[in-house]
Amino acid sequence: MNIIETFNLCKYYKNKKALDNLNLEVPEGIIFGYLGPNGAGKTTTIRLLLNLAKPTNGYAIIMGENILKSKKYLSKIGFLPDVPNFYNYFTAKEYLAILAEILGVDKKRVDEVLELVDLKNEKKRIGTFSRGMKQRLGIAQTLLHDPKLLILDEPTSALDPQGRKEILDLIKSLKGSKTIFFSTHILSDVEKICDRVAIIKDGKLLLNEKVEELKKRYAKRMITIEVDNQDILWEKLKDKPWVINIAVHNKSLLLNIKDISMAQKEIPKIISENNLSLIHFEFLEPTIEDIFFEVIS
Amino acid sequence: MIWKLMKKELKEFLKTGKIYVLLFSLLFFGISSPIIAKFTPEIIENLVKNQEMQGLIIQLPPPTWKDSFIQFFKNLNQIVFLIIVLLFIGCISEEKNKNTASIFIALGIDRKKWIFSKFLFQIIITYFFLLISFIACAYYTYFLFSTFPIQNSISAMFLYFIYIFFILSLIIFSSSLGNNFIQSAGIFLGIFIIFNLLSIFPNMNPYNPMSLSSLQNEWILKGVIWKDALKNIIFTLIYSFILLILGVVSFEKQEL
Numbered sequence: 093m094n095i096i097e098t099f100n101l102c103k104y105y106k107n108k109k110a111l112d113n114l115n116l117e118v119p120e121g122i123i124f125g126y127l128g129p130n131g132a133g134k135t136t137t138i139r140l141l142l143n144l145a146k147p148t149n150g151y152a153i154i155m156g157e158n159i160l161k162s163k164k165y166l167s168k169i170g171f172l173p174d175v176p177n178f179y180n181y182f183t184a185k186e187y188l189a190i191l192a193e194i195l196g197v198d199k200k201r202v203d204e205v206l207e208l209v210d211l212k213n214e215k216k217r218i219g220t221f222s223r224g225m226k227q228r229l230g231i232a233q234t235l236l237h238d239p240k241l242l243i244l245d246e247p248t249s250a251l252d253p254q255g256r257k258e259i260l261d262l263i264k265s266l267k268g269s270k271t272i273f274f275s276t277h278i279l280s281d282v283e284k285i286c287d288r289v290a291i292i293k294d295g296k297l298l299l300n301e302k303v304e305e306l307k308k309r310y311a312k313r314m315i316t317i318e319v320d321n322q323d324i325l326w327e328k329l330k331d332k333p334w335v336i337n338i339a340v341h342n343k344s345l346l347l348n349i350k351d352i353s354m355a356q357k358e359i360p361k362i363i364s365e366n367n368l369s370l371i372h373f374e375f376l377e378p379t380i381e382d383i384f385f386e387v388i389s
Numbered sequence: 390m391i392w393k394l395m396k397k398e399l400k401e402f403l404k405t406g407k408i409y410v411l412l413f414s415l416l417f418f419g420i421s422s423p424i425i426a427k428f429t430p431e432i433i434e435n436l437v438k439n440q441e442m443q444g445l446i447i448q449l450p451p452p453t454w455k456d457s458f459i460q461f462f463k464n465l466n467q468i469v470f471l472i473i474v475l476l477f478i479g480c481i482s483e484e485k486n487k488n489t490a491s492i493f494i495a496l497g498i499d500r501k502k503w504i505f506s507k508f509l510f511q512i513i514i515t516y517f518f519l520l521i522s523f524i525a526c527a528y529y530t531y532f533l534f535s536t537f538p539i540q541n542s543i544s545a546m547f548l549y550f551i552y553i554f555f556i557l558s559l560i561i562f563s564s565s566l567g568n569n570f571i572q573s574a575g576i577f578l579g580i581f582i583i584f585n586l587l588s589i590f591p592n593m594n595p596y597n598p599m600s601l602s603s604l605q606n607e608w609i610l611k612g613v614i615w616k617d618a619l620k621n622i623i624f625t626l627i628y629s630f631i632l633l634i635l636g637v638v639s640f641e642k643q644e645l
């Protein structure tokens with residue numbers, strides 16, 4: 093079942109299509125990475141889903157409710173804004189206690205969630221927090237009412253590598269009991285924890301696929317070959333129609349292949365015809381980064 | 390929900406210390422107004438004596454309870470008014486500016502209730518402290534002048550309550566439209582100036598909330614005539630509700 097489904101969701105600003113006919117499906121219970129470069133429309137999508145902005149066109153169904161008609165679904169979502177800000181005069185505990193009261197959550201829960209993000213013994217006012225601490229408090233706040241769906245806008249962007257790892261581990265540990273939708277432009281985060289990834293650019297959805305399938309689909313497109321005389325091989329390969337490009341990397345050639353079956357047949361032929369000896373041949377695993385740059389270009 | 394949101398407002402008000410600013414300034418003017426009214430003539434006489442200007446004869450009428458309340462309402466309409474505006478004008482706009490409102494709205498808290506809780510909180514806290522201030526002023530007036538007519542002062546105070554209702558509605562409206570403190574203060578000032586300019590036309594006075602303050606003085610000095618204020622009160626309340634509704638409607642349409 094899809095926990096979020098959008099139907100031709102559009103958001104136009106005066107002279108800017110921030111979001112253009114977005115049709116996005118997010119299955120329940122997974123970690124969903126919403127990937128895109130700066131200005132792609134990630135934050136815009138999230139604001140539409142959370143009733144912070146109104147779509148120019150289209151609609152979305154979240155947990156079975158049409159977001160244009162009902163607001164009940166909102167209480168089942170935990171939201172972390174891209175730049176989380178809180179009432180500066182309070183301590184983390186005081187702030188969450190206020191929120192807990194408004195949400196009708198047991199006050200004991202405040203300590204629990206602060207413990208999770210390692211802020212339990214922090215007595216300082218929020219105004220003196222670092223960005224990373226605010227980010228962690230923001231995550232604690234999203235968990236306060238134990239929502240089914242977490243929508244996190246770049247949850248790791250303000251964190252150092254250590255903090256990033258902790259948050260990613262935390263997100264990972266929540267998988268299953270909750271669906272986590274998070275936007276990011278950090279590719280390695282997606283690679284580490286996401287089950288599924290969507291890539292958006294200029295307000296348009298470029299793909300939405302399971303990470304493993306995506307990798308499979310893009311796999312076997314990169315080949316690295318090492319022979320005893322790479323100049324000859326390079327000369328022979330460079331004009332083949334099934335080769336997109338060749339790069340020289342140390343003693344190997346790095347090939348980007350258009351037609352994999354052609355390559356598999358042709359390359360051994362070329363090697364034997366030119367009397368070269370093969371030292372190494374390997375299909376490379378693509379990283380999300382490779383895929384990302386290929387998709388958005 | 391409104392109740393819980395008001396509690397949040399109160400906690401913020403306490404934590405930021407704004408509550409003390411409002412309480413102590415109101416208490417101060419409640420107590421100081423009668424004292425100043427009482428002793429100003431004496432101070433002036435002493436000044437004159439000390440300056441050895443014996444030739445000058447100053448005839449100051451002995452101060453009465455009226456001077457005490459005139460002084461009190463002058464303070465309410467100037468400094469206290471300014472304090473109230475400064476304390477509350479950022480109530481919505483700064484939550485937009487600092488992005489603290491979006492977390493609550495994204496949790497499904499109704500925008501109408503969000504605004505309404507702020508207005509209700511401001512009304513209650515301001516009225517409550519004004520009442521304390523008024524009682525202080527009445528007590529010291531009685532103490533210093535041995536008399537004070539309950540009817541005049543309470544009626545004039547009632548007019549000020551109506552006036553403040555309008556001012557707080559205008560604050561909510563301005564704060565809802567503006568995106569930060571400065572913007573909403575600008576909107577407030579603009580509308581406030583327009584209403585003040587309208588008092589140039591005397592035939593507009595019954596429809597102008599600003600005439601409520603001159604009526605306060607009249608009621609203290611001459612006597613209470615409800616008929617004079619009736620139109621004023623009704624129209625002031627009508628403007629207030631219109632401002633509140635426009636403020637809410639605008640906030641509902643806004644992107645946070």
Ligand SMILES: Nc1ncnc2c1ncn2[C@@H]1O[C@H](COP(=O)(O)OP(=O)(O)OP(=O)(O)O)[C@@H](O)[C@H]1O
Pocket residue numbers: 105106108109110128129130131132133134135136137174277
């Ligand atoms: N209120 C607005 N008025 C006009 N244009 C806007 C507004 N909000 C966003 N945009 C535009 O919409 C586009 C998408 O913005 P959005 O904030 O969704 O990007 P993003 O993917 O979140 O980027 P980032 O990674 O920088 O956070 C941008 O070009 C932005 O300039």
Ligand SMILES: [Mg+2]
Pocket residue numbers: 134135136174245
């Ligand atoms: Mg963004």
